[in-house]
Amino acid sequence: MKKIVVLSGAGMSADSGIKTFRDADGLWEGHDVMEVASPGGFARNPELVLEFYNQRRRQLREVAPNAGHLALAGLEAHFEVEIITQNVDDLHERAGSTRVTHLHGELIKARSTGPSQDIFLHRGDICLGDTCPAGYQLRPHIVWFGEEVPLLGKAAAVTAQADILIIVGTSMQVYPAAGLVHYKPKASPLYFVDPRPNVMPGDFSGLEILAEKASTGLPTLVRQLVRTMT
Incomplete structure (x- = not known):
């Protein structure tokens, strides 16, 4: 075959x-992409980044x-x-x-910020304080700018x-x-x-x-x- x-x-x-990843002006849904799609952006404002991807995840449930x-x-x-x-x-x-x-990466998965970087199926919101079994904050399972x-x-x-x-x-x-x-x-x-x-x-x-x-x-x-x- x-x-x-x-x-x-x-x-x-x-x-x-x-919507496509970024508009011609370098914004994604009104945000500077580096603020919502980089390790530095997550370190500076994790709540903003988590909510940004929560919105993307909610949108995903509305499309086919x-x-x-x-x-x-x-x-x-x-x-x-x-x-x-x-x-x-x-x-x-x-x-x-x-x-x-x-x-x-995948919107419907979350990743531990701990050394193991374990990946979990996670279709709902990820909030500050949501942790993996080892106690580390969860983040979106997305490859951000600056990451391999x-x-x-x-x-x-x-x-x-x-x-x-x-x-x-x-x-x-x-x-x-x-x-x-x-x-x-x-x-x-x-x-x-x-x-x-x-x-x-x-x-x-x-x-x-x-x-x-x-x-x-x-x-x-x-x-x-x-x-x-x-």
Whole structure:
């Protein structure tokens, strides 16, 4: 069975009503991103940071997977599919995808600030004073600016095995995630799904561009890929 690897970004979830990570002015929901997405911001004002992610978690309960998420989940009937996402929501999983790697963490999990950095499923609010069993404050299980991306090595290894690579909803301009495309085997086709693609056909070997948003472009691409199986 051929292996399809999908690299998804903020545009994947935007069609479900989740705002992209940061606006053009460098703000995220009205906040300087460094105040709500960095270790320093958490140290200065943990209550602000916790409430910021509590709001994101509440919003997540109000949205649903879109047609693009569902199309990718349906691919598993025909291909081995691995999704590597920069998104922290669980919409891929809720759509039915079974192999999802979250490069930047997950909203529905909390992490201990203690030495063990244990991770816990935590769908509700995280408040100041909420601690792990060892007594350390819990924080969002999110990779903040200035922190290492612990699953990057795994993501690179998965991308290197791709028979087909799909990039959707991300400009692939922000490193280290942007570097994953270079692990694609040269002979493997590459599909780029984005309404405002910032790549050209000659930029990568085997590149095909679908200048559509995720919710319309992915169902079209999935139908195309499934037809190749028949």
